[in-house]
Amino acid sequence: MLVLLVEDDRDLAASVLEYLESDGYECDHASDGKAALELVKTQAYAVIVLDVNLPRMDGFTLCKVMREAGVATPCLMLTARDSIDDKLTGFRSGTDDYLVKPFDMAELSARLGALSLRGRHNQRLAVVDLVIDLVARTASRHGRPLSLSGREWDVLVHLARNSPGVVSREQLEDLLWPNGAPSPDALKMVLYRLRHIIDDGESHTLMHTIRGHGVALRAQASQP
Structure with missing residues (x-):
């Protein structure tokens, strides 16, 4: 423990x-x-x-x-x-x-x-068919293990903890780089890789860009 x-x-x-x-x-x-x-x-x-x-x-x-x-x-x-x-x-x-x-x-x-x-x-977070084990530091979708870098893990956990709510890009940048992001595109690249890991090959996406607001991890882009 x-x-x-x-x-x-x-x-x-x-x-x-x-x-x-x-x-x-x-x-x-x-x-x-x-x-x-x-x-x-x-x-x-x-x-x-x-x-x-x-x-x-x-x-x-x-x-x-x-x-x-x-x-x-x-x-x-x-x-x-x-x-x-x-x-x-x-x-x-x-x-x-x-x-x-x-x-x-x-x-x-x-x-x-x-x-x-x-x-x-x-100790566990779940969003639809995505499961995150916080103690083992593992994530899977449909039982498929997800290979994540440290920053991808941090973003995924933060999005899951706030799901289905929207997390602003400013919040994510502060999470990853408290002293300032190294470049304007740094967060964009992390989100691009994470979206590819989570959603590629799946019948429905879980990572959604909510234009003008930020990013959400949930079943659909707009909530009823």
Whole structure:
């Protein structure tokens, strides 16, 4: 089970990572909120362990941004803030559980196990006959495996999470190139290759360009 730990206290992070890995978890680590957001864009996690007081983007904001982007991965907040107002702020931001520092490592591990079971229904996305396994990082259509580059995978997952809604080209460019696209045609090429992979040889298309609005992954271009 892959867990993301977002914690800027390096000593605490090292202790948590050591314990969780000895308990059978695979772990990634980010020391600030923006670095964590970049990892979430490119990797599917079973659970995210999230400190509140983080540099560059605090935990409440990070959780809220992830939820608004359609990331449903269960989140557990680690924090020294134990007031009911802080806990309510965390839950309103989209966190699933709350553990106050100092905490017992065994309790943390047990809570992660429970959250991973709760979040398993979010590990797959399906749009008509297209199935995406977020944990295995595989996609298939009619059982036909799709071979995707990293950027093609990111776009496909983002479109599927927002399906049947329309995603603007600006959103996709920000997803792939937060510091600016390398060329005006960069996104066009990614979308062209992805459309070819998904729809070529199929009786009906799933990727649709909605003129003036963006791109949608759904059964038909216009919704009833």
